[in-house]
Amino acid sequence: MKDDPVHANHHVQRDYPGKVKFCPLCGGAIAARLIIPENARRNVCTRCGFVHFPGPKLVAGCFVVDGGRVLLLRRGIEPAVGKWTFPGGYVDFGENSADAAVRETREEVGMRVALGPLLGVFTDSMSPALTVVIYLAAPGIDAPSLSDEATEVRYFAPDEIPWHDLAFPTTTDALTAWVASTRSSR
Known part of the structure; x- marks a missing residue:
């Protein structure tokens, strides 16, 4: 049973780093302490002194664009199951x-893509532990396919985007930036 595969519980993952209780090095208890010279409170191991400096968890994804339309997938897993987003995941x-953006696109929608320029970097103020990096990409020869993570895949023109049914604030922000870039290039 120890080696049985499991699905990541993304609700619990979002509790990191705020709810860390034990040192990742020695297992000792963590306590908030003032760190000098930055004068900020950080979690410090009461046994070995390890200071836990939290940083954002990086997510990378692709906006696969074909004929002026962007590929979105309907999420098959939590969080936001059933909502629309782009192929992407943790780096x-x-x-x-x-x-990571290329890998996640292949894993989620079965496509090899030609990576293009960076569209942008986005942070959700409700989930500041996550930073999302989005690249533009052109489809390769593979047609998009379904997976456990993508129950539906579809290309959307800027005026067809299901704004009311998007998965995350960063999805909305990235799509807004993409739509603006398509209008400015006309």
Whole structure:
């Protein structure tokens, strides 16, 4: 049972780093302490002194654009199951964001893509532990397909985007930036 696969509980993942209770190095208890010289309170291990400096968790994704339309997927997993977003996910430790965006697109919608320029970097004020990096991409020869994470995939023109049914504030912000970029290039 220890080696049985599990689905990540993304609701619990969002509790990191705020609810960390034990040191990742020695397992000792964590307590908030004032750190000098920055004069900020940080979690510090009461046993070994490890200071936990929280940083954002990086998410990378692709706006696959074909004929002026962007590919979106309907989420098959929590959070925001059933809502629309772009293919994307967490960047693995040691992986660069561009490679992660390409990998996540392949995993979620089965497409190899040609990565283009960076569209932007977005942060959700309700989830400041997450930073989202979005690249523009052109589709390769693979047609989009379904997966556990994508129960529906579809291309949307700027005036067809389901604004009322988007998964996250960062999805809305990134799509808003993309739509603005399509209008400014006309």
